[in-house]
Amino acid sequence: MARVTIADTPQRLLLVHAHPDDEVIGTGATMAHYAAAGAHVTLVTCTLGEEGEIHLPELAQLEARQADQLGGYRLTELARSCAALGVTDQRWLGGAGRYRDSGMMGLETNNHPRAFWQADLDEAAGHLVEIMREVRPQVLITYDDNGFYGHPDHIQAHRVAMRAAGLAAAEGFGPDKIYWTAMPRSVMEAGMEAFAGSADNPFADLEKVDDLPFGTPDEDIAAKIDATEQHDRKIAALRAHASQVPDDSWLYSIAGNFGGEFMGVEYYRLAHGAKGPGSGPHGWESDLFAGITAPAPVP
Ligand SMILES: [Zn+2]
Secondary structure (H helix, E strand, C coil): CCCHHHHHHCCEEEEECCCCCCCHHHHHHHHHHHHHCEEEEEEECCCCCCCCCCCCCHHHHCCCCCCCCHHHHHHHHHHHHHHCCCCCEEECCCCCCEEEECCCCCCHHCCCCEHHHHHCHHHHHHHHHHHHHHHHCCEEEEEECCCCCCHHHHHHHHHHHHHHHHHHHCCCCCCCEEEEEEEEEHHHHHHHHCCCCCCCCCCCCCCCCCCCCCEEEEECCCCCEEEEHHHHHHHHHHHCCCCCCCCHHHHHCCCCCCHHHHEEEEEEEECCCHHHHHHHHCCCCCCCCCCCCCCCCCC
């Protein structure tokens, strides 16, 4: 049997994330859902995550100020995560190690010569345009202009993805739709309520949803991807990032307490393109490819 190529795959989804593990937390169920449905799913990760906090004591000396080998280790974690999600097309922006994790906003690590925060926008976008030229994705997923929660690499990933989409559009192969990851306020409020009083309440220090750096009004959400059937794959992918997500993470408490509902359902804002048909009070789409009628572009 002939090998299935990208050109044979009618649905193509491209995700641009900042660090290894970001693909799982906001979009893992979506990636597994579309991969299982036969779509071509491409993950582009912009940095190796060298500045991450290490939660496994046996790996502590890999950190940036000691062996500075965390990035190389996280490369293997990302490979296992993608395997768990069923995603086979995983790439590093500009090649592995081209851009370095910038660390949290305001730290000296922001100024490293290879820090992604310092990247030339057109050069970085150029790497992504080449991937778009090859894959011809109809749908692009990245973060909003605050990088969902303000990390410099997430903000930069947003800028690079949006610039690349613009450059690709000018050449005639821009994505039909661009989505930004989002969390509806109603879901956050329900989560806070459900956790109130529990011992491992991740929202214990919060009085109200407005105190969090994210949260989107429900009417601004465009799509709700219910991929609860992919819950186990998402958890397995999260486990692959053990250096970053400890076993006692509140993410696992949520997963344990609420099953698929909190981990298997993911939400998006539509930043570009026409919203397809949806349902519910705000007409949320249930499919990111909804409304795309043109045949898949040939790479
Ligand atoms: Zn990140």
